[in-house]
Amino acid sequence: MAASAGPEIERLIALLSKLPGLGPRSARRATLALLKRRDQLLGPLADALAAARDRVKTCGVCGAxxxxxxxxxxxxxxxxxxxxxxxxxxxxxxxxxxxxxxxxxxxxxxxxxxxxxxxxxxxxxxxxxxxxxxxxxxxxxxxxxxxxxxxxxxxxxxxxxxxxxxxxxxxLARGVPVGGDLDWLDDGTIAQALRARRPA
Missing domain, CATH: 3.40.1360.10 (Dna Topoisomerase Vi A Subunit; Chain: A, domain 2)
Incomplete structure (x- = not known):
């Protein structure tokens, strides 16, 4: 990151890059998009994150x-x-x-x-x-x-x-997905589908 970015921006990039599917490059792009649209994206996102932090809990029954x-x-x-x-x-x-x-x-x-x-x-x-x-x-x-x-x-x-x-x-049953073409399936999926076959 360029030295002119500032520690706040660097911290935001570092935190975003820890999310699944986001590496350093994607995190930089996401940070830039958020900063360019502060009122439409950054502010509401900060509010939503704070609300989730304060209100979301784990269900004591099922774990959701x-x-x-x-x-x-x-x-x-x-x-x-x-x-x-x-x-x-x-x-x-x-x-x-x-x-x-x-x-x-x-x-x-x-x-x-x-x-x-x-x-x-x-x-x-x-x-x-x-x-x-x-x-x-x-x-x-x-x-x-x-x-x-x-x-x-x-x-x-x-x-x-x-x-x-x-x-x-x-x-759960395993096998051919809905709309699946046999030519595109791996050998394990085809074998599992054959083992789990049922009357037509």
Missing amino acids: LDTTDPCAVCNDQSRDQTLICVVEDVGALWAMERAGAFRGRYHVLGGLLSALDGVGPEALRVRELVQRSTGGSVREVILALPATVDGQTTAHYLAERLIPSGAAVTS
Whole structure:
């Protein structure tokens, strides 16, 4: 950064560059755009960040982020309380909600088991999931975890831990995406789609 930028601008660039998907160059461009449009972008963004810092909290039931605790999903009595969908993080929960196909409750793990990164069960919200699933009020736990080694390891571990609950434990189907062309799919996706085939 040029010496004429000033410490305030350098600090803004440094903070923005820590966000996912933004490196130093993207952070410089974003900073410049914000500074050029202070009234339309920078001021409202600063206000929104301050409001989020002060008002957003983690739901004590499912682990989602909201301004209320319990969150809006946990408070929604029209949702099926006998279904729990387990997701890695809040971003995955938001993706499920965007799809609009699931009307049960969620459980945010807060990550995945990873021996390489030193993440064990105690670092995740596993105990809370087992407690929520025990007692007979939950009939199915859906494991909506990534199709990665860590995701599958976590799913297997959770399935074992949930056996005593009596709830059915299922996973999302994997395979050919809607509108997908077989020629563009990787071998693993095609193999998984063949294994998960169903009557037409």
